[in-house]
Amino acid sequence: MKLGAIEAGGTKFVVCIGNEKGEIFDRASFPTETPEKTMKHVFAYFDDKQIDAMGVACFGPIDPNPESSTYGYITTTPKEGWQHFNIVGVLEERYHIPIIFDTDVNGAMLGETYFGAAKGLSNALYLTIGTGVGGGAIVGGKLVHGLVHPEMGHILLRVREDDTFSGNCPYHATCFEGLAAGPAIEARWNKSAKELDENHPAWDLEAYYIAQALVTYTLTLSPEKIILGGGVMHQKQLFPMIHHYFQTYLNNYVQKEEITTNRIKDYIVYPMLGDNAGVVGALSLAISALKK
Numbered sequence: 303m304k305l306g307a308i309e310a311g312g313t314k315f316v317v318c319i320g321n322e323k324g325e326i327f328d329r330a331s332f333p334t335e336t337p338e339k340t341m342k343h344v345f346a347y348f349d350d351k352q353i354d355a356m357g358v359a360c361f362g363p364i365d366p367n368p369e370s371s372t373y374g375y376i377t378t379t380p381k382e383g384w385q386h387f388n389i390v391g392v393l394e395e396r397y398h399i400p401i402i403f404d405t406d407v408n409g410a411m412l413g414e415t416y417f418g419a420a421k422g423l424s425n426a427l428y429l430t431i432g433t434g435v436g437g438g439a440i441v442g443g444k445l446v447h448g449l450v451h452p453e454m455g456h457i458l459l460r461v462r463e464d465d466t467f468s469g470n471c472p473y474h475a476t477c478f479e480g481l482a483a484g485p486a487i488e489a490r491w492n493k494s495a496k497e498l499d500e501n502h503p504a505w506d507l508e509a510y511y512i513a514q515a516l517v518t519y520t521l522t523l524s525p526e527k528i529i530l531g532g533g534v535m536h537q538k539q540l541f542p543m544i545h546h547y548f549q550t551y552l553n554n555y556v557q558k559e560e561i562t563t564n565r566i567k568d569y570i571v572y573p574m575l576g577d578n579a580g581v582v583g584a585l586s587l588a589i590s591a592l593k594k
């Protein structure tokens with residue numbers, strides 16, 4: 303089987319050809335411009351490839367519900383030109399193959415479930431902390447969808463007493479994303495997140511907010527593993543601090559071997575697919591088409 307995958311990101315598109323084992327044979331990437339220009343690149347890449355199915359892991363918000371009249375659309379994104387763009391529609395019209403469409407984070411979750419850190423698990427969470435914060439989850443062996451899809455980056459958090467930053471989410475100010483995404487770190491400390499020293503107090507506060515959110519997800523979704531990706535998580539010193547605050551916040555309310563001090567480093571982890579999580583995720587969506 304020859305499978306195609308598109309990791310449709312707000313900054314760049316990654317396209318690839320792979321197979322059902324998650325192997326990637328060829329890939330390309332280009333910046334996200336207008337839909338017209340970007341889709342021209344997509345078509346130029348796939349037109350002569352003869353693929354059997356395609357996975358599209360897309361920035362959101364999107365409509366992933368096949369029963370809905372706007373299925374396959376990118377919906378209310380602030381990304382110029384992409385509002386209400388029927389990305390699945392144009393791909394189906396051109397290729398006439400099964401296309402599986404989901405959020406970028408649900409894709410990454412599926413990739414980690416098939417080939418990575420959550421292999422074999424039926425309940426897990428994938429979170430990215432980058433320009434935005436987003437989460438994808440698998441519960442009872444199925445990716446979570448519902449009214450639309452989860453928007454885990456926008457849960458409301460308690461602001462720590464010593465944090466005077468007012469939060470920069472245009473909708474909620476001090477939600478998770480408004481307090482802890484890359485741009486929030488940069489606005490709070492007036493410095494690029496990449497350039498902050500690993501001992502800077504920014505990271506302790508960052509770990510505090512991430513852990514607070516993770517406790518909420520553990521209490522609501524009961525994941526067996528939590529995977530943290532995205533640019534900000536390149537700061538590996540965050541992990542032990544997150545483990546510590548997670549346990550402090552949870553305060554032994556959930557008592558399971560997996561989240562004890564000795565084992566928690568295997569409960570809250572970095573993606574096993576690393577920076578490939580996105581594109582292998584999109585490929586995994588294509589693979590899931592074969593399982594239907």
Ligand SMILES: Nc1ncnc2c1ncn2[C@@H]1O[C@H](COP(=O)(O)OP(=O)(O)OP(=O)(O)O)[C@@H](O)[C@H]1O
Pocket residue numbers: 311312313430431432433434435483484485494495496532533534535536537
């Ligand atoms: N090494 C790093 N350390 C800390 N922060 C980083 C690092 N690399 C990137 N970032 C921050 O992560 C953000 C970019 O996120 P990412 O690299 O995941 O790209 P993205 O695809 O634009 O994000 P998103 O997944 O939200 O669309 C920027 O705000 C940047 O400051």
Ligand SMILES: [Zn+2]
Pocket residue numbers: 455456457471472473474475477478479480
């Ligand atoms: Zn918000």
